[in-house]
Amino acid sequence: xxxxxxxxxxxxxxxxxxxxxxxxxxxxxxxxxxxxxxxxxxxxxxxxxxxxxxxxxxxxxxxxxxxxxxxxxxxxxxxxxxxxxxxxxxxxxxxxxxxxxxxxxxxxxxxxxxx
Amino acid sequence: xxxxxxxxxxxxxxxxxxxxxxxxxxxxxxxxxxxxxxxxxxxxxxxxxxxxxxxxxxxxxxxxxxxxxxxxxxxxxxxxxxxxxxxxxxxxxxxxxxxxxxxxxxxxxxxxx
Numbered sequence: 702x703x704x705x706x707x708x709x710x711x712x713x714x715x716x717x718x719x720x721x722x723x724x725x726x727x728x729x730x731x732x733x734x735x736x737x738x739x740x741x742x743x744x745x746x747x748x749x750x751x752x753x754x755x756x757x758x759x760x761x762x763x764x765x766x767x768x769x770x771x772x773x774x775x776x777x778x779x780x781x782x783x784x785x786x787x788x789x790x791x792x793x794x795x796x797x798x799x800x801x802x803x804x805x806x807x808x809x810x811x812x813x814x815x816x
Numbered sequence: 817x818x819x820x821x822x823x824x825x826x827x828x829x830x831x832x833x834x835x836x837x838x839x840x841x842x843x844x845x846x847x848x849x850x851x852x853x854x855x856x857x858x859x860x861x862x863x864x865x866x867x868x869x870x871x872x873x874x875x876x877x878x879x880x881x882x883x884x885x886x887x888x889x890x891x892x893x894x895x896x897x898x899x900x901x902x903x904x905x906x907x908x909x910x911x912x913x914x915x916x917x918x919x920x921x922x923x924x925x926x927x928x929x
């Protein structure tokens with residue numbers, strides 16, 4: 702069965718510093734997609750970045766990059782130059798091809814950015 | 817602007833009552849999903865629909881029902897059979913672009929009194 706594991710319940714970082722949020726996954730499918738979403742205190746889920754299993758390069762979107770290590774089954778999110786507005790909960794997710802491409806989520810990591 | 821709307825934002829229910837959560841999208845997406853989020857937890861799949869007039873149970877469908885009569889609408893009914901319905905409910909639809917990412921509505925927070 703597919704599974705996402707996020708082992709950091711909370712992370713603390715100062716403004717302008719970089720931070721890495723960990724995500725490991727488990728799947729037997731050779732083709733899969735990994736996502737990161739941000740959930741501010743308002744509750745909405747905001748899509749940040751995507752990594753496909755066959756993508757040759759690590760994904761990047763502005764200040765977000767994904768450290769994808771396929772052999773280790775890890776897909777860590779790196780946020781560079783943290784801002785106060787980055788304080789939120791962050792979820793790693795995997796596409797479940799057996800359930801209409803629904804998403805399987807980890808339990809999330811709460812990121813707190815201080816000035 | 818295209819997006820997903822959910823209503824109401826907050827909902828209070830007495831035990832034994834059925835309540836319906838609304839989800840509407842104008843993104844022209846075929847696939848739609850309902851997730852439940854409990855405090856400090858990730859999202860879990862309740863139901864999904866890949867096309868009008870068709871839907872499938874997710875991991876935690878017991879005590880819930882859905883319909884998909886229109887492409888734009890995917891309402892979720894929380895029935896009295898759901899033993900612990902207090903949670904945050906999120907509706908999503910899936911893009912058909914390269915990423916196939918899901919777009920989420922703002923959510924409905926349901927509290928059972």
